Amino acid sequence: xxxxxxxxxxxxxxxxxxxxxxxxxxxxxxxxxxxxxxxxxxxxxxxxxxxxxxxxxxxxxxxxxxxxxxxxxxxxxxxxxxxxxxxxxxxxxxxxxxxxxxxxxxxxxxxxxxxxxxxxxxxxxxxxxxxxxxxxxxxxxxxxxxxxxxxxxxxxxxxxxxxxxxxxxxxxxxxxxxxxxxxxxxxxxxxxxxxxxxxxxxxxxxxxxxxxx
Numbered sequence: 001x002x003x004x005x006x007x008x009x010x011x012x013x014x015x016x017x018x019x020x021x022x023x024x025x026x027x028x029x030x031x032x033x034x035x036x037x038x039x040x041x042x043x044x045x046x047x048x049x050x051x052x053x054x055x056x057x058x059x060x061x062x063x064x065x066x067x068x069x070x071x072x073x074x075x076x077x078x079x080x081x082x083x084x085x086x087x088x089x090x091x092x093x094x095x096x097x098x099x100x101x102x103x104x105x106x107x108x109x110x111x112x113x114x115x116x117x118x119x120x121x122x123x124x125x126x127x128x129x130x131x132x133x134x135x136x137x138x139x140x141x142x143x144x145x146x147x148x149x150x151x152x153x154x155x156x157x158x159x160x161x162x163x164x165x166x167x168x169x170x171x172x173x174x175x176x177x178x179x180x181x182x183x184x185x186x187x188x189x190x191x192x193x194x195x196x197x198x199x200x201x202x203x204x205x206x207x208x209x210x211x212x213x
Contacts, residue, residue, distance in 0.1 A: 029107035036068035041205035051161030060112035063155035084170040093137035096186035119145040123154035
């Protein structure tokens with residue numbers, strides 16, 4: 001009987017899906033300092049569909065570098081779109097794992113100079129709570145929000161799949177509590193707002209090959 005139980009237990013372990021592993025680099029923001037390419041594309045596979053963001057580093061170099069490092073190391077995978085305001089913007093970027101998130105709360109970066117790109121429909125911008133407070137949260141503009149230009153500097157734009165962005169569930173608006181998300185991550189959101197759309201995976205798209213001479 002013991003042998004049977006042992007065999008069953010072993011089979012269950014083999015059949016169980018592997019737990020997601022957090023990259024050690026996400027626990028140490030200071031280690032993620034790679035300079036981003038002049039332009040790069042990020043593919044977002046989400047519960048609302050796929051979309052691609054094209055980043056132009058010249059618009060906001062510090063933001064482009066931070067976003068590149070976060071995406072490359074899997075920071076946005078599993079993130080919920082926790083703030084969705086119709087005809088304004090959709091926001092994400094609080095990590096679903098509180099152990100990861102607490103390392104990024106104080107990982108602030110200086111502001112980029114503004115005025116290089118307006119907050120047009122489809123542009124993506126780091127959110128902040130005042131000068132020099134940008135960390136990981138970003139938002140995508142649903143409309144032209146030029147009134148934000150003096151405070152928020154876009155670093156990229158949705159170039160494919162804006163229809164998927166438009167489909168992101170706006171049912172809960174601004175109801176999810178950011179303090180609770182910071183403290184309890186996806187456990188809180190799955191319990192209180194289980195129908196929020198989310199990012200399955202965000203990946204840096206391979207660079208196009210150089211044209212042959």
